[in-house]
Amino acid sequence: MVAPFWTGRRGGMAGFQETHDRLKRVGQEHLLKFFPTLDEKQKTALLAQIEALDVEALPAMVERYVRNRAKHSPPSGLEPVDAYPHDAKSSKKPWDKAKYKSVGEDLLRAGKVAAFMVAGGQGSRLGYDGPKGCFRAGEVSRRSLFEFFGLGIRRAQQQYGKPVPWYIMTSPQNHASTQAYFSEHRSFGLDPANILFFQQGMLPSFDLATGKVLLARHDEVATNPDGHGGSIAALEKSGAIADMKRRGVEHLSYFQVDNPLVRTLDPVFLGLHASAPDSSGEMSSKMIPKFNPDEKVGVFASVMKNGRRVVDVIEYSDFPAALAKDTLPDGSLRFNAGSIAVHVLGVSFLEKLASDKNFELPFHRAEKKVPFVDLETGEHVAPTSNNGVKLEKFIFDAIPLCRGSIVLETDRIEEFAPIKNATGVDSAESCAQIQTLRATRWLEADGVKVPRKADGTPDCVLEIDPLHGAESSDIRERVQGLVIHAGDRRVI
Ligand code: UTP
Numbered sequence: 386m387v388a389p390f391w392t393g394r395r396g397g398m399a400g401f402q403e404t405h406d407r408l409k410r411v412g413q414e415h416l417l418k419f420f421p422t423l424d425e426k427q428k429t430a431l432l433a434q435i436e437a438l439d440v441e442a443l444p445a446m447v448e449r450y451v452r453n454r455a456k457h458s459p460p461s462g463l464e465p466v467d468a469y470p471h472d473a474k475s476s477k478k479p480w481d482k483a484k485y486k487s488v489g490e491d492l493l494r495a496g497k498v499a500a501f502m503v504a505g506g507q508g509s510r511l512g513y514d515g516p517k518g519c520f521r522a523g524e525v526s527r528r529s530l531f532e533f534f535g536l537g538i539r540r541a542q543q544q545y546g547k548p549v550p551w552y553i554m555t556s557p558q559n560h561a562s563t564q565a566y567f568s569e570h571r572s573f574g575l576d577p578a579n580i581l582f583f584q585q586g587m588l589p590s591f592d593l594a595t596g597k598v599l600l601a602r603h604d605e606v607a608t609n610p611d612g613h614g615g616s617i618a619a620l621e622k623s624g625a626i627a628d629m630k631r632r633g634v635e636h637l638s639y640f641q642v643d644n645p646l647v648r649t650l651d652p653v654f655l656g657l658h659a660s661a662p663d664s665s666g667e668m669s670s671k672m673i674p675k676f677n678p679d680e681k682v683g684v685f686a687s688v689m690k691n692g693r694r695v696v697d698v699i700e701y702s703d704f705p706a707a708l709a710k711d712t713l714p715d716g717s718l719r720f721n722a723g724s725i726a727v728h729v730l731g732v733s734f735l736e737k738l739a740s741d742k743n744f745e746l747p748f749h750r751a752e753k754k755v756p757f758v759d760l761e762t763g764e765h766v767a768p769t770s771n772n773g774v775k776l777e778k779f780i781f782d783a784i785p786l787c788r789g790s791i792v793l794e795t796d797r798i799e800e801f802a803p804i805k806n807a808t809g810v811d812s813a814e815s816c817a818q819i820q821t822l823r824a825t826r827w828l829e830a831d832g833v834k835v836p837r838k839a840d841g842t843p844d845c846v847l848e849i850d851p852l853h854g855a856e857s858s859d860i861r862e863r864v865q866g867l868v869i870h871a872g873d874r875r876v877i
Contacts, residue, residue, distance in 0.1 A: 404432055411443045412597075415760055419603035427604035434606050438589060447596040450750045451774045457747065460699050462689035463708060466722050468672055468792040469657060480661075482653055488660045489652030493545035497635040500538050500549055500649050501730065503613040503780070504563060504642040505556035505585040509753070510806050516559040519566050522645040522804055524817035525848045525874045530645055530804070531566065535573030536851035537649035542575075549650060550579045550632055552625050556610035560584050583623035585615040590755045591774040599757040599773060602765070607755055607773070613641070613726075614746040614778025621739030629732045635659075636666075637735075639728040639780070644803040645816065646823065647727060648855055654793055658729040665788035667734035670696075670781070672722040673797045678709040683781065685722035685792050696790040698724050698781040700749075722792060724781065725801045738783060746778040798823050799856075821847045824877055827857040831864050836871040845873040853877065 399407070401420060408414040416435060420428060449455045473482035492498050508517035518531035528536075538549050555563045564582055567573075572580055587608040589598040599607035620626050629637075636655060640647040648654070658669035672685050683698040690697065701709075704720070711719040738744045755773030759766050784790050795801075802819035805811040824847035825835045836844040847869075854860040860877060869875065 398429075398432060399436055401428075401432065404435055407440050408435070411440055413440065413443060416598060416600060416606055418600075418760055419758075419763065423604050431604045431606075434608075438606070443589070443598070446748075446776070447591060450748055450776055451591045451593070451596040454750060455748075457700075457703060457749075459703070459705075460686065460688045460697065462687075462694070463699075463705070463720075464687040465720055466672075466685040466687050466696055466792050467663075468685070468722055468794045469661070471794040471796055480657075485656030485660065486653045488656030489654065490545065490656075492636065492655055492659060493541060493549070493650060493652060494547060496547035496549075496633060498549060498650060498655060499629060499632075499634040499637050500534070500551045501554075501616075501637040501639045502534060502551065502642055503554045503616055503639070505554050505559065505610045505615075506613070506642070507556075507558065507609065508643075511804060512807050516555070516563045516566065516642075517804075518563065518642045520804060520813070522813065522816060523848055523876070524813075524820065524846050526850070526876045529566075529570075530642055531563075532570065532573050533645040533851055534640070534642075534647070534649055535570075535575055537647075537855065539574055540852050540855065541650040548576065548579045550581060550629070550634060551575065552620070552629075552637070553580065553582045554585050554613075554616050554619060555582055556585050557587060558610065581625060581628060583619055583625050585619045586611045588776050590753075591776075592757070593752060593772055593774050599755055600760070601756065601758070603758060603763065607757055609755075609775040609777070612749070612777025613780045614782055616780060617735055617739055617744075617746070617783065620735055626732060626736050626739065630736075635732050637730045637732065639730055641726050641803070643805060644725070644727075644801060646800050646802045646819065648800055649851075651855075654727075655729055657791055657793055658731075661791050663789050664791040665731075665734075667731045667787040667790065668784050669729045669791045669793070670698075670784065671725055671727040671793050671795050671800070673725055673795055673801055674721040675718055675723040678706075678718060680723060682723035682725075684709075684720050685724060686720060688785070690785050695785040695787070696792060697785045698779075722794070725795070725803075726781075727795075727800070728780070734783075734787070738786065746780075746782045748776040749779055751775050751777065798826065817846065817848075818842075820849070821845065824849050827854070827860055828864055828867070828869070828877070830857045831861045833864050833867050833869065835869050836873075844871040845869055845875070847873075848876045850876050 473480050504518050513520050519529050521527045522530045588611045590607040590609050601607035638650050681701045683700050688697045752771040753775050754768045756767050802816040803811050804816050821843050825843045838844045
């Protein structure tokens, strides 16, 4: 069954009694506790919201994921993944970078590639009021995450002479505000006809102690978006896949809304995905070497599943601790392939999965602070510790379903500076520092001197305009003769 909590709407609206009986059969009738106090509009909205839920599936879900913590089967036959190294001439696995780049560029010139951004998350760790993509990730330019990506796509269009459609997954919680932001900013100079927004499904959020579905307000069930893995069903259901086929799009360059350094359209990666001998062209991934065994990123590994050796992502919490520390003779981690949530997806692969009645990605459980209505007092509560369970699906769980899936190593400073948290690791501050490091690296490669502090870090704040370049060589001519002074704040 695909996206059960989204497709559950049945013909005709049920009334109070029918809905109450349905809920009572599964022990969730408290959701209608405040119904008599609501006005007509609120009543209709609440009944409609409940009707869209797959109420009958709740008991099994609560038993498996809320009362118990369904364990994902431990990985068997765990081996490091055989990734394409960043340095294409590396003796580990030499490969012809220029050849794959040219394949990827041909795909872009033929208009066979679209960008696909997942932006339906709640961004609760950042605590930003509004869609996370509106957050200003440009320390100097003050440009938003959305603008970074929009300009990157514009650059690729100029370079390859073909429109690049941009599919954007939102959730019902941020759909309207995301679209409004794009309109206010004139879609960053892109043709709005090539930007396609679609909404993901929602799942009910549960009370950690009782397994009851929480009420967010007297007239609203507490729900959360169903995870980036919900995108596969949502792409199909929304008509986005049909739209891709009409446009002749064969591959999607997938990225998340929080990483302004992502290469929105990387020809080398696209070419590897589409034509490497060990790729099925179904789903490919980028990785970076982990900093240390404890870094909290999923790890690509080769595992045995259903009698087949496949590539999989193992969550850091599920990775056997002893193996995570294993090192090679050169001291590097044996399982070092950290996921940066950058993929290429084949449109026909997505279509195959979404149309398969038996296809379902597993749920992952997260304990979170979920605001709720106290059923006794009727008051709203903003919990200070985790009181709720949210379930989500993850897109990377589709990787083991591929016939063959490649992983490409990339460089952290070039491509990965996510903004997840308000402070500290993976924050706006660390992102700005990495942006400066990357710009410094590019400038120095092009012969420009960058002032440094006593500790060796750049003594300036630098940012690259995504319209000007996606890699160092793109800005070479532009920066000839450039002088950077200590304390400068500049967009290159
Ligand atoms: P995160 O795992 O960082 O989750 O999402 P989040 O919801 O944005 O943030 P927190 O955990 O509440 O702080 C990674 C990417 O997946 C998207 C996010 O928008 C982000 O681009 N995502 C996540 C969705 O599109 N839908 C979801 O249901 C969850």
